[in-house]
Structure formats: structure tokens, C-alpha cells
Amino acid sequence: xxxxxxxxxxxxxxxxxxxxxxxxxxxxxxxxxxxxxxxxxxxxxxxxxxxxxxxxxxxxxxxxxxxxxxxxxxxxxxxxxxxxxxxxxxxxxxxxxxxxxxxxxxxxxxxxxxxxxxxxxxxxxxxxxxxxxxxxxxxxxxxxxxxxxxxxxxxxxxxxxxxxxxxxxxxxxxxxxxxxxxxxxxxxxxxxxxxxxxxxxxxxxxxxxxxxxxxxxxxxxxxxxxxxxxxxxxxxxxxxxxxxxxxxxxxxxxxxxxxxxxxxxxxxxxxxxxxxxxxxxxxxxxxxxxxxxxxxxxxxxxxxxxxxxxxxxxxxxxxxxxxxxxxxxxxxxxxxxxxxxxxxxxxxxxxxxxxxxxxxxxxxxxxxxxxxxxxxxxxxxxxxxxxxxxxxxxxxxxxxxxxxxxxxxxxxxxxxxxxxxxxxxxxxxxxxxxxxxxxxxxxxxxxxxxxxxxxxxxxxxxxxxxxxxxxxxxxxxxxxxxxxxxxxxxxxxxxxxxxxxxxxxxxxxxxxxxxxxxxxxxxxxxxxxxxxxxxxxxxxxxxxxxxxxxxxxx
Ligand code: GLC
Ligand code: CA
Numbered sequence: 026x027x028x029x030x031x032x033x034x035x036x037x038x039x040x041x042x043x044x045x046x047x048x049x050x051x052x053x054x055x056x057x058x059x060x061x062x063x064x065x066x067x068x069x070x071x072x073x074x075x076x077x078x079x080x081x082x083x084x085x086x087x088x089x090x091x092x093x094x095x096x097x098x099x100x101x102x103x104x105x106x107x108x109x110x111x112x113x114x115x116x117x118x119x120x121x122x123x124x125x126x127x128x129x130x131x132x133x134x135x136x137x138x139x140x141x142x143x144x145x146x147x148x149x150x151x152x153x154x155x156x157x158x159x160x161x162x163x164x165x166x167x168x169x170x171x172x173x174x175x176x177x178x179x180x181x182x183x184x185x186x187x188x189x190x191x192x193x194x195x196x197x198x199x200x201x202x203x204x205x206x207x208x209x210x211x212x213x214x215x216x217x218x219x220x221x222x223x224x225x226x227x228x229x230x231x232x233x234x235x236x237x238x239x240x241x242x243x244x245x246x247x248x249x250x251x252x253x254x255x256x257x258x259x260x261x262x263x264x265x266x267x268x269x270x271x272x273x274x275x276x277x278x279x280x281x282x283x284x285x286x287x288x289x290x291x292x293x294x295x296x297x298x299x300x301x302x303x304x305x306x307x308x309x310x311x312x313x314x315x316x317x318x319x320x321x322x323x324x325x326x327x328x329x330x331x332x333x334x335x336x337x338x339x340x341x342x343x344x345x346x347x348x349x350x351x352x353x354x355x356x357x358x359x360x361x362x363x364x365x366x367x368x369x370x371x372x373x374x375x376x377x378x379x380x381x382x383x384x385x386x387x388x389x390x391x392x393x394x395x396x397x398x399x400x401x402x403x404x405x406x407x408x409x410x411x412x413x414x415x416x417x418x419x420x421x422x423x424x425x426x427x428x429x430x431x432x433x434x435x436x437x438x439x440x441x442x443x444x445x446x447x448x449x450x451x452x453x454x455x456x457x458x459x460x461x462x463x464x465x466x467x468x469x470x471x472x473x474x475x476x477x478x479x480x481x482x483x484x485x486x487x488x489x490x491x492x493x494x495x496x497x498x499x500x501x502x503x504x505x506x507x508x509x510x511x512x513x514x515x516x517x518x519x520x521x522x523x524x525x526x527x528x529x530x531x532x533x534x535x536x537x538x539x540x541x542x543x544x545x546x547x548x549x550x551x552x553x554x555x556x557x558x559x560x561x562x563x564x565x566x567x568x569x570x571x572x573x574x575x576x577x578x579x
Contacts, residue, residue: 166245
């Protein structure tokens with residue numbers, strides 16, 4: 026397998042709005058991030074993925090971009106960005122930018138022109154259609170509830186928006202649009218950035234003729250049907266030829282609805298498209314039958330089955346990204362661990378061990394390294410996220426759900442769980458801001474915060490630090506082949522890695538009670554690379570609640 030720096034890196038995702046506020050307006054900003062680079066250096070990560078920092082009216086917190094080459098007012102200036110980039114580089118940290126080009130904001134100048142008239146030169150930058158019998162052109166539902174079509178009075182036509190009406194989809198079938206995007210990317214590369222995370226990139230090529238989709242509920246068709254469209258690989262190969270291949274950068278595609286077979290194309294090891302993709306099957310396992318909103322826990326047997334499929338399926342032919350958390354996902358401790366005082370830290374470490382010992386590039390989402398948890402939402406008024414708010418009203422008002430039934434489900438899976446401010450210390454507002462935070466701080470910040478974690482040797486932070494260091498020191502953690510053991514055990518996640526005659530055994534007890542487990546003979550006098558409990562004997566054959574350890578023979 027070819028060795029590359031991005032396979033050997035650990036990525037840290039920053040959601041700038043919630044990371045650190047430098048000027049007291051309650052909103053995180055670029056100077057805030059720069060002030061925390063030493064913290065990230067201490068953690069040991071190699072690369073920062075910055076969620077969007079471009080100019081935006083913030084309908085979807087920066088995922089609705091009105092100017093790809095300017096910085097969002099609240100976040101600072103281009104000079105602030107340049108300083109962040111050079112300060113990061115000075116510490117050996119790379120910066121990967123979010124690239125949101127399935128859609129723009131409706132306030133982007135391209136769209137302002139496009140909607141002005143049918144014969145505007147930019148009309149075909151977006152996807153415009155006549156209505157069908159006085160209604161939407163097809164049945165597609167938006168990922169954020171409601172129809173995926175917006176009627177526009179000026180020209181009596183509809184435009185497509187797979188996300189909010191303020192996020193019109195670009196028409197990638199138009200070669201001029203592709204050239205605009207590639208030129209913009211080139212200018213960022215010339216600035217010296219280190220790569221792109223590509224937002225919903227699997228959705229850019231729409232199916233021929235925009236046919237109706239199978240119904241996802243009584244109201245709308247499943248817009249997942251727009252994923253992996255007819256020309257997506259062709260367009261990414263063109264992007265690769267025109268831009269990516271000219272720079273030593275890393276790329277990761279956010280590929281909604283990607284299958285293993287599709288991922289082998291997107292992230293093929295010949296390098297003709299992207300370096301790796303995010304797949305979402307594993308984080309969908311705790312959803313309800315009809316939607317993601319639920320209060321279920323992640324079931325371990327299907328989780329093992331799924332991650333094993335991806336570990337083995339991409340080995341040698343493509344490359345995995347490893348993640349449980351990001352700005353769209355609730356906190357993993359609530360899904361897979363135990364947020365109670367008794368088990369929060371040990372379960373956070375167990376989850377981290379399980380993920381970080383796999384083949385692929387790991388992603389740590391801000392606060393994950395502290396064991397941050399979901400927020401105790403009490404009412405829909407506590408939400409900021411448009412996906413959660415829209416879902417609540419659509420499900421209660423149009424689909425007849427009782428608020429008392431649906432609210433707990435939405436609260437449990439809301440994207441806002443990940444977006445509460447970073448907990449830096451136990452001062453007011455967790456040290457995130459001296460002003461009023463744009464989204465409430467989780468009240469548990471007095472006990473869960475970076476200042477306390479950084480100081481303590483047995484903290485979740487110190488544990489992540491060690492996991493990251495191990496990955497930098499052991500090739501087998503990056504490149505080793507994966508094999509699952511005990512596939513049917515509903516509580517233990519046990520697997521091996523193997524490379525050039527060396528072996529790792531990874532053992533994680535995902536339950537809150539003792540379990541019997543004895544490592545195989547060949548591992549018994551192996552070296553303990555890491556463990557989340559100190560003073561008990563691994564070879565007594567008993568695993569404590571949420572115990573995890575890694576043995577190495579070589
Ligand atoms: C991606 C982003 C999400 C955003 C959506 C639309 O899924 O991760 O935050 O809302 O795309 O851009
Ligand atoms: Ca600020």
C-alpha cells in the first residue's frame with residue numbers, strides 16, 4: 026500500500042462559530058482559533074478541517090456561501106485568515122478548507138443574476154424548471170424538510186434546492202459552472218491551503234430528466250436518489266485533472282448515500298478522484314425506520330458488521346475516514362457510551378480506542394477530546410439549527426406527531442448537540458466568550474472543560490493525545506489489515522490488525538458490566554500500547570465496564 030502523509034495524519038475539525046470568540050460578540054472567530062493553536066499542537070493533531078468561514082448570510086451557518094473568496098464578517102478578515110494559516114503552518118499544522126459547491130447562497134451574485142431573467146447569462150448556473158400542473162416540477166423533498174423546489178415569482182419558474190430555499194443547487198452539467206468552481210479552488214490552493222473537505226459532493230450530478238423519486242414519507246420523494254448521479258465521477262476526475270493533481274493537498278468527500286462500490290471509485294488508490302470519503306451508514310444505525318430522529322442507542326452488532334465491511338472492503342483499493350462525531354452528529358458518548366459521571370470518561374476512551382485503532386484517517390471533532398456530551402434541550406425554542414426546527418414543525422403540523430413523542434427524538438439527534446460552544450474552562454460561558462454566546466453553553470462545563478482535562482494525566486484529553494502519538498509511531502495502526510473477532514457478541518468489540526508479521530489486538534467492552542474475555546495465547550506477553558483502566562490485570566480474563574486495551578506483538 027502506498028504511504029502518504031494524509032494516511033498518517035489525524036484531522037481535527039473546527040466549527041468556527043462555536044470554537045473560540047476573541048472579541049466578545051458571542052460568536053467564535055478566526056482570531057479565536059489562532060489563539061488556540063498551541064492547544065491543538067499539544068493534542069498532537071496534524072491537520073485542521075475548518076468548517077466554512079466564507080461570507081454567508083448564515084441560513085445554514087456558513088454552508089450557504091455568498092462569496093467564496095471573502096471571509097464571513099463575524100469571523101474576521103482575510104488578513105486574519107492569512108495569519109491563522111501561517112501560524113498553523115509554523116506549528117506544522119495543515120489547514121483543510123470546507124468546499125461547499127453543490128449549492129451557493131441565494132445571495133451569491135451568481136444567483137442574484139440567475140434569478141433576474143430567463144435570458145440572463147447566468148440563468149443556467151442553477152437548475153430552473155417550469156411547474157408541473159401549477160405545482161413543483163417533481164416530488165423531491167429537501168434534506169431540510171418541505172419540497173426541494175422554490176417558486177420564484179420574477180420568472181414564474183422553480184429552482185432546485187436540495188437543502189434550504191436559501192441554498193440553490195448549482196448546475197454542474199454547465200461547463201462554465203465547473204470552470205468557475207475550479208478557478209476558485211485554484212486561487213485557494215495558490216494561497217497555500219492544504220486541502221478540501223467537499224460538502225455533499227456525491228449530490229452534484231442530478232439524475233437525467235429529474236424524475237420523481239420513491240416516497241420517503243406521505244409528502245415527498247427521497248432526495249437520496251440524487252446521490253452518486255450519472256456524471257459525478259466524470260466531474261470529480263475533471264476537478265482532479267484541473268486542480269487537485271497540481272498540488273500536494275488532501276481531499277475528503279462528504280458523500281451522502283455512498284455505497285462501498287461507489288466509495289471505491291471516489292477514493293480509488295490510483296488517485297484519480299479524491300483521497301477518501303465520509304460514509305454515513307454507521308451513524309445511521311440508531312435512527313428510526315422512517316427518519317434519523319430517535320432515542321435509540323447505536324446497536325453494537327450492526328455497527329461492527331458495518332465498520333468491518335468498510336475496513337475490509339476498502340483495504341488496498343481505497344482509503345477510509347474514521348469518525349463518529351462532526352457538526353451534523355450528536356455527541357458519540359450519548360449514542361454509544363454512557364454520559365453518567367460514573368462512566369463518561371471511561372466510555373469516551375473506550376469509543377476512541379475502538380475508532381482510532383482502525384485503518385483509515387481519524388477525525389476528531391472539537392470537544393470530542395474532552396468527552397463533551399449532548400445538550401439538555403427542553404423545547405424547540407432552544408434549537409438554532411434549521412434542520413431540527415423544520416423537522417419539528419413538519420412532523421408535528423403536517424404529519425400528526427405529538428410534540429411529546431417527537432421532541433425527545435429530535436433533541437437526541439439534533440445537530441445543535443455538536444454545536445454548543447467549546448468548553449475551555451470553568452469561568453462563565455466556559456471561557457468561550459466574554460459576551461452572550463450565540464448558542465447556549467452546556468451547563469456541565471464546570472466539570473467538563475479543557476483547562477481541567479489538559480492538566481490531568483488520566484483525562485480523556487490525555488488519552489486522545491496518546492492515541493494520536495501511537496498512530497504517529499506505529500505503522501501497523503495506519504496500514505495494518507483488520508480482522509473482526511466475536512462478530513455476534515452484542516457488547517464486546519474485538520479486532521486484530523496485522524502488518525508484516527506484527528499484530529495488534531484491540532479489545533473494547535461496550536457495556537456497563539463485567540465481561541469475561543481472555544486474549545489469545547499469541548498476545549498474552551504482548552506489549553500494552555494503551556489502556557483506559559490502570560490498575561487491573563488484563564490476564565485475569567475479566568473486563569471491567571467499558572474497559573478497553575490494545576496489545577501489540579512484533
Ligand atoms: C453537509 C454539511 C451540513 C450542511 C449541508 C448543506 O451535510 O455537513 O452541515 O447543512 O451539507 O450544505
Ligand atoms: Ca467573535
